[in-house]
Amino acid sequence: xxxxxxxxxxxxxxxxxxxxxxxxxxxGTPWLKYNSYTDQGRRRSDQRERCPHVRAxxxxxxxxxxxxxxxxxxxxxxxxxxxxxxxxxxxxxSGEDQxxxxxxxxxxxxxxxxxxxxxxxxxxxxxFQYPGHWMHTEDIYEGxxxxxxLDTDYQSWGLVMHCAxxxxxxxxxxxxxxxxxxxxxxxxxxxxxxxLPRYHIDLSFMFDIxxxxxxxxxxxxxxxxxxxxxxxxxxEKEMFKIITKQ
Numbered sequence: 001x002x003x004x005x006x007x008x009x010x011x012x013x014x015x016x017x018x019x020x021x022x023x024x025x026x027x028g029t030p031w032l033k034y035n036s037y038t039d040q041g042r043r044r045s046d047q048r049e050r051c052p053h054v055r056a057x058x059x060x061x062x063x064x065x066x067x068x069x070x071x072x073x074x075x076x077x078x079x080x081x082x083x084x085x086x087x088x089x090x091x092x093x094s095g096e097d098q099x100x101x102x103x104x105x106x107x108x109x110x111x112x113x114x115x116x117x118x119x120x121x122x123x124x125x126x127x128f129q130y131p132g133h134w135m136h137t138e139d140i141y142e143g144x145x146x147x148x149x150l151d152t153d154y155q156s157w158g159l160v161m162h163c164a165x166x167x168x169x170x171x172x173x174x175x176x177x178x179x180x181x182x183x184x185x186x187x188x189x190x191x192x193x194x195x196l197p198r199y200h201i202d203l204s205f206m207f208d209i210x211x212x213x214x215x216x217x218x219x220x221x222x223x224x225x226x227x228x229x230x231x232x233x234x235x236e237k238e239m240f241k242i243i244t245k246q
Contacts, residue, residue: 051163051171052199054148060132062100062125064154066091071106072184073177075196075206077170082207085109086116086214089178099124100134107217109210116217123147136164150195156180159192161199175201182211 071087087106094101100123107114123134136145145164152158158178165171177184177192193203 049165049170051146051165051173054133054146054150054161054163054199056127056130057132057149057151060130060149061154062093062131065149065152065158066093067180069158069178069180070182070211071104071176071209072179072182072211073189073193073206074175074209075201075203076174077172079205079207082209083108083110084207085210086114086217087209087211088214089176099137107214114217116219150175151192152178157184157188157192159195161196173199173201175199175206177206182214 067090069089069091071084071089074084074087084106085108087104089102089104091100091102093099101120102123103118103120105116105118107116122137124137125131126133126135132149134147136147138145145162147160147162150159150161156179159175160178161173161175163171163173175196177189193206196203196206
C-alpha cells in the first residue's frame with residue numbers, strides 16, 4: 001500500500017506544484033530546493049555483482065551506538081535521485097534475544113503532505129567478538145544481507161553500510177551517514193564520505209537528507225491524503241493548509 005501511495009503521489013506532484021505556485025504567489029516551497037532533478041540522466045559507475053570485502057570495526061562498543069540518530073546523508077545503489085527527508089533512526093539492543101533493532105522514519109521529499117513513513121529492521125550478531133558486524137534476520141534475500149558500522153565516535157557521528165547479494169542480480173548496497181544532531185560539520189561529513197569509495201560507492205549518488213522542519217509531520221492514518229487531490233478544487237483550501245503545516 002505504501003508503494004502504491006508513493007507512486008500515485010509522484011505522478012501527481014507536478015500538478016500540486018503548479019497549484020502551490022498559484023496559491024503562494026511564488027516559485028515553490030523552500031524544501032523543494034533539496035531535490036532539483038538536475039542530475040537526471042547520469043550513468044552510474046558503482047553497479048557490481050558482489051558485495052565489497054569489509055573488515056569489522058575494532059574495539060566497537062555496541063551499547064554506545066544505540067539510541068537516536070539523524071540520517072544526514074544517504075546512498076543506495078538503486079537510487080538515482082534524492083528522494084527522502086527527515087530520515088531518523090533509533091537503534092536498540094535486546095539482551096533477551098541478542099538482537100539489534102533499528103526503528104526508522106522518513107518522508108518523501110517531494111510529498112507536499114509530508115506524511116511520515118515508518119519501518120524497522122532487525123539484526124543478529126553472527127560473531128560477538130565483532131559486534132560491529134550485523135546480519136539481517138528478515139528473510140527477504142536469497143543470499144546474505146550484512147550491515148557494518150564502518151566508523152563512529154558514538155557521541156556525534158557514525159557511518160553504517162548495508163550490502164546484500166542475490167543470485168543472478170546486481171548486489172544491493174546502501175550507506176547511512178549518521179549524526180546525533182540534525183546537522184553535522186562539513187569537515188566531519190567529508191571525513192566520513194572519504195571512507196566510502198574503497199567500497200565502490202559513487203559519492204555523486206550520496207545525497208543530503210534535509211532535516212529541517214521535521215516536527216509535526218502528518219501521521220499515517222485511515223484518512224487517505226490522496227483524497228485531497230482526488231476531490232479536486234473544492235478541497236483546495238484544506239489541501240493547502242495541510243501542505244503548509246509546520
